[in-house]
Amino acid sequence: MGRIRLANPASAGTVTLTIRPEAVRLEDGENSFPARITDVTYLGTRLTCGLAAAGAEIRVALPPHASVREGDEVTARLPAEALWVVEEW
Numbered sequence: 671m672g673r674i675r676l677a678n679p680a681s682a683g684t685v686t687l688t689i690r691p692e693a694v695r696l697e698d699g700e701n702s703f704p705a706r707i708t709d710v711t712y713l714g715t716r717l718t719c720g721l722a723a724a725g726a727e728i729r730v731a732l733p734p735h736a737s738v739r740e741g742d743e744v745t746a747r748l749p750a751e752a753l754w755v756v757e758e759w
Contacts, residue, residue, distance in 0.1 A: 693752035
């Protein structure tokens with residue numbers, strides 16, 4: 671995914687980044703990268719999608735009227751203020 675900017679610095683070493691699915695954006699900008707939609711599920715009030723990027727799987731929640739399909743190539747963005755760091759022990 672490349673370099674990811676964090677709003678709050680992490681300790682040196684290996685960490686895991688987490689983000690809520692509704693915070694992931696399908697748009698260009700800081701912390702953006704190419705991804706492919708692996709699945710789409712309609713849940714009435716939203717769509718949930720899987721994104722594959724650089725060997726990682728990310729879940730995204732979108733409005734129910736979003737026009738996305740499995741296999742679409744998209745640009746995903748992880749807003750720095752929405753990322754949470756989980757330090758590994």
